[in-house]
Amino acid sequence: MEHDTTLARYDRQLRRDARPDGPGVRVEHTGPVVRQTGPAHAWNGVLWSGLDDLGPDEVDAVVAEQIRHYTGLGLTFEWKTYAHDAPADLPRRLRAAGFAPDGEETLMAAETARLDLDVVLPEGVELLPVTDEAGVRMVVEVHDRAFGGDSGHIGRQLLDRLAAAPDTVAAVVAVADGEPVSAARLDLLPGTDFAGLYGGGTVESWRGRGLYRALVAHRARIAAAHGHRYVHVDAAPTSRPILQRLGFTTLTTTTPYVYGQPV
Structure with missing residues (x-):
């Protein structure tokens, strides 16, 4: 996988030319910014900002405009930054404007055709597709137990x-003895080369048994079947070594800056 070409394709398809990631949300191109706005339980935030040619005061004005937009709607939002974004001092300017940085993650990607997808599930575990409210409840239960907090959103x-676009998402739950122990989601983005891996939570008592690896492989097979050349993931430090062994490559790092609530 050619690093610069793949990262440029990612920026173009998933950031500059982003499409709404669910019903009830809209993607807007306003000046140099591409942002998504939707209901409070949706992801709200800035996906892309072409600030390269702006002076410092102009950058600050763009930041202030996004704050006015989202706070005027009563929404918490993220400015999702990447290490290669310009200007280089954008993170400092966001902090000065009242944003709080969340944890840095590593943007990784792999070609589905080159991934090692021959993964065996632990004995006694089965994977169930999530297609209804009962399945969604299991996903939320796993995320609450794996990550803490309330994952109702x-x-x-x-x-x-x-309900509205079932061809754009595939979720799966790993069940052992009737108990949901791991869950994950795949975003299928028609018209793009990429499918996104999200979630990947496993309850503490089942960690270290290969479930994360199995769910990555399962979703990558679905992505390949839908014609997506790449799968991508914002990887936490604990996930990065597993993904590297599977064949993922680091593209850059990403840090969300949150406005409107403590992180």
């Missing part, structure tokens, strides 16, 4: 998409 997003 994830369930609402997933229900919306299963």
